Amino acid sequence: MKILMLTCQYMPDVFGGAEKQCGRISKGIKAEGVDVHVLTSRQKFIGKANEVMNDVPVTRLYSPIAPDLLGRWLPFSVYWLIRVLIWGMFNSKSFDVIHCHQGKFGAFVGCCLARFFKKPILIKVGNSNQYMDFKALKSKKIVGPIMACFVLKTNPTIVAISGVIAQNCKEFGFKNIINIPNSIDKSLINTDSPILNDKNDSVINLFYHGRLEQIKKVDVLMEAFALLTKKHKQVHFHLIGSGSVLPAAKKYIEENNLQNKITFYGEVDDPVNFINQFDIFVNASEAEGFSNSLLEALLAGKVLVSTPVSGASDAIFTDENGYISTGFSAAEIVKSTEGGIALHNKNSGEVQSYSEQLVASKFTVGIIAKQYIKLYTKLLGAS
Incomplete structure (x- = not known):
């Protein structure tokens, strides 16, 4: 079982909650003997494209601007999407499940990857109520509603880190929702x-x-x-x-x-x-x-x-x-x-x-990692 962790940005460039959780869960899943690979962006042209952090391989695809900004930065978002899909063409056998961190633009990219290469996908949603990830994506002018609709029709498994978020996602139209909280090491x-x-x-x-x-x-x-x-x-x-x-x-x-x-x-x-x-x-x-x-x-x-x-x-x-x-x-x-x-x-x-x-x-990371591994196994069994 090989897991691709997809996040638009990652540590040390960004130390937000989603990035911290991506790092903790990746490390925990790796400790359980599961193959994990983080795919993200980098904004420095001269920088590490490949490295290992906490025993987990990290690949950083260059994008001059953070790819999840959309708006007037949409061309850079499209550029990163293309880079991810090209990477997928050459590495489709290196992952079995796509695990997206946040349900914003990165979720749209993950769903494109999932559809192209027929891989199961789960999306961890990182915020709630009026700031809920998919509402934030849909609010983006012109492309936002299209991307949100595409994600919804892909029918991904949604990981809600709280009961509030689970209800938010149900109201948005998602069918497959599971509750797994954030972890702490x-x-x-x-x-x-x-x-x-x-x-x-x-x-x-x-x-x-x-x-x-x-x-x-x-x-x-x-x-x-x-x-x-x-x-x-x-x-x-x-x-x-x-x-x-x-x-x-x-x-x-x-x-x-x-x-x-x-x-x-x-x-x-x-x-x-x-x-x-x-x-x-x-x-x-x-x-x-x-x-x-x-x-x-x-x-x-x-x-x-x-x-x-x-x-x-x-x-x-x-x-x-x-x-x-x-x-x-x-x-x-x-x-x-x-x-x-x-x-x-x-x-x-x-x-x-x-x-x-x-x-x-x-x-604890160990408990949450086991819950994710159980979910990955279920997704692979259903695919």
Whole structure:
């Protein structure tokens, strides 16, 4: 059994959630003895076309612009599609199943590949509700609806990483849907890692780490933090990551004279162990597939607070390891965070133990890899 992992971009060029999951699952499936190959793009003409990452071969086909942008960059998307199909002509015997990461333009490319070479295909969907992958693809002018219709008629197997996404895909018209959550690699956490910064035990250290983009609602997160400081003098916030909304977040903090209550770190090399020094993860995002940042905080055994986005209810259990807010406003996030503070003060050790058991039973790479292998076997049996 030979699996082709298809993703428009890949690490180290992009460290998004889909790319992280592609890497983790590829490594996990390889560890189970299954042949895996990642096919992706590269934007540097002089660069590695072929390499091995975590024991998994990676082929990068050159495209001057990231191929999934479409719009005015459509010619580059078409160019990459042609490159992929030509690659398939010469390598069709090197893969039995196509595994697409995200249901956007890459899913259209994967379905073309599947139809041309009569291979079964599965598509892992990475976001939910109004941002659901296929809705995002369909929204692209002119070509988007055509591509989305083509994918739908191909009748791929859809992997939904949460119940919300499964319902979204069913409403879109897909028939073959299976739920498999995102994974986390337990080896990422170093239980013996030292505390990176000295901190006062009387201070409650709140944190968020990840991409700082509009969809993550960092502005609402900062507003919630400002409200919290009026009621809880002992809180300190730590914001880890970079993105387009970071300057606005810093400006808001300055305007509200909260510079001594928040620390900005930018990107860090080892986020899982870096966040190990903090107490409560707070996520204000308006949409997720299944947040990698949430999974990483779960792995670190932190108290979890999140808006009611896709995946939150799979990882957060009220009074056990955190709280899900009733809505997306700053006031609602504050209320859930106050519950998180009380839970941390009451039994943070029990929270860690509960989360460790949850990770071990549902989210480890080994468990998720086995679920995918079972799915691949089923697809091959049906083809």
